[in-house]
Amino acid sequence: MDEMLSQTAIETVPELPQGMPVPSLSVVYIPQLGFHITMPLEEATDLAARGPNADWERMFVTDTHAYFKNNRMRTMDQELGDLWAIICDIEIEISHDLAQRVLEREDFLVQASELCGELDSLLALAHGACEYKLSRPRMVGDNVIDVKAGRHLIQEMTVPSYVANDAFLVGGDGPEDEDGAQGEPGQGHPNMLLLTGPNYSGKSVFLKQVALIAYMAQVGSFVPAERATLGITDKIMTRITTRETVSRGQSSFMIDLQQISWALKAFTHRSLLVIDEFGKGTDSCDGAGLCAGVLQYLLTQGSLAPKVLASTHFHEIFEQDLISEQAPGLGLRQMEVQVRHKHRARRGIGDHNSEVIYLYNVRPGRSTLSYGAQCAAMNGIPDAIVERACELSELAMAGEDLVSICASITAEEMADLEDAEAVSRAFLELDLDALTPDEIANFKSILDELITSSSAYTRTSTSSGADLPRIPS
Template structure:
């Protein structure tokens, strides 16, 4: 071996050098055709994408969308392209939006009808009823159409969208020194500063990360700002549980250019309830009670079972049915009933009853006596002092004498 190394040298380094020479010569031969090869790769990649879109469209029953010049979204029986793959049956829903139809604007309504065409579509309903999926599917259908794919719907007439802004889910991370609410505000701020009449904004429960009154105020302020843009108002999809803004007439439900919808639910119970209800539609067991034009509220006991129909209907739903939702997802019934009791007291402005629950019978009796004394004192006409003595009157007020 020593003699071979002396006469031949290190074979390994010679092999490596030869490999480098071969690779270099190969590169020189290939680089001459690099432009043709890159174009071939691009054509193959585009063909692969088109074949994938075609195969997916055929397998899932997608249809060709009609792209128009008008600034509209008109979807008939649309579906979520991903969510429907994990369900046995997906409930399809319609959607209709018109950009530039804010306050004071005079847009050209397609098809000669303006009753269903607004720039803002506001969706309400119970927790976990499918509001987020409904809004996401509209945005996804718009994206799929603009990349050249068929869409999951019976038909779709769509105008071009220049930007899509979302406030859908908040993802916190230690890499950002921001709270969840600050992240939401940044997303909405970006949308307000950059949106146009051709944009699409998706706001899913914006304002829920702070005090309910402050969140409701920000929610109303954002919508009013967008509507006051008039002909520059973008297309907006909104879901919210801030029902007070509708019951307190903060929003002009009748006159503002907003389309209101809600996700239908069905209530079933082993025993009939005493609360008055009216049947809406032909669904057995689907009950609502009317609280105004286009507003739906169901007031039922917690023991009723809620079934989500995932179907969009016109009008507002002013109840989130959080108690029934909590019971369905395994929260112990005593906790759910207690939560419903407190919620009812808050709605009736009778929160003071919670303070009375920890009082003994003797303390409650003393409280009633004190209330009676206050009422008698308020009934005392201090300006009219004729016919009685002050000490005697005070004795009557304090309950020390039956009469004066």
């Protein structure tokens, strides 16, 4: 329509009356009124002043423009008429009719859409199962998570080889596993796996992989494991990542506490709780106490106990008997590592030069070291800082008072303090009022003599209690 109107306006210009300047002419289409030539009002007045013209007829006027019809416009009205309006009316009728027919078959179309969506989802899950070597989980009514050789799909894509690990958890009222075994030897039915081990050893990845396997099984997907037997899990609640934001006035530890608080209020015996190093955002004593308190609370829920996966670096919760290693429902696990000890140029500073080899195997028992110094050295922390950290760690493990040790001073520092005390005492003994004008003018030399003699005296005096020499005024 726009192109046709523009072309018609160009063809209309030669039809203007003789001697009339070319006006700002255009052709428009007005529904129900047809095609018109329009031009500014002052130019249209000039056209009217040139006398009557049978070909041009002024139809109506607005505040700014006048609208005309000529033979060309009349021909277009006859040939095209309100074709555009008719087309729009027909489109509306067709759309309305289509909508009515769709509504008549609404139930069928909704069912077809749902089936197509379900088919698309199943095809995607089947493709993923083939692509990533997933296995079909066995869903049971028991409140259990039993995973054989589980993997973390995303982590597996980022490493050349991935070490698979087992996991076995039973929630409240947990039954026997599929082989009839009562859990693992000496552990009974563990509803909590507490993981310890060095930094970088794969603790967080293991916690996440078990939670992801449970989640994938719930949505009907195959899982990344050699074999998996899982019961229904109604909630998966985590304390893994702390997301801080300036828009909320909350510290990282406050966010951790809120996550734990919500989990403790909302869990059921069918829930899975994943707690990764809770308590690390505050004082080590408070953090260890809070961590031990949360774990002990979850262990004492009896038939209401949820399934819990946890990790910690607070070894003192066992060494100080905050939690018993034989607590019912507790399964201790550790990440396996090997340590190669290298020769140390100095003894007694902590073996931070040793090489830690991570095997990423989950084994029964607990770790007693986090190898933080080795991790710091591997990541470029200066040797002096790492050595000092090792010294303090060894003193702390030996039960020494770190405050008094760090506050002690060396013999050289003690000598400097004695020098300063002697100079101060000698200066206080000066009778400044008795100084002569010449002595006042030469006061700097008196101070130099005082400092020199006092320092020399403290270095040569014995413990006989000899008095300091008086500096003559």
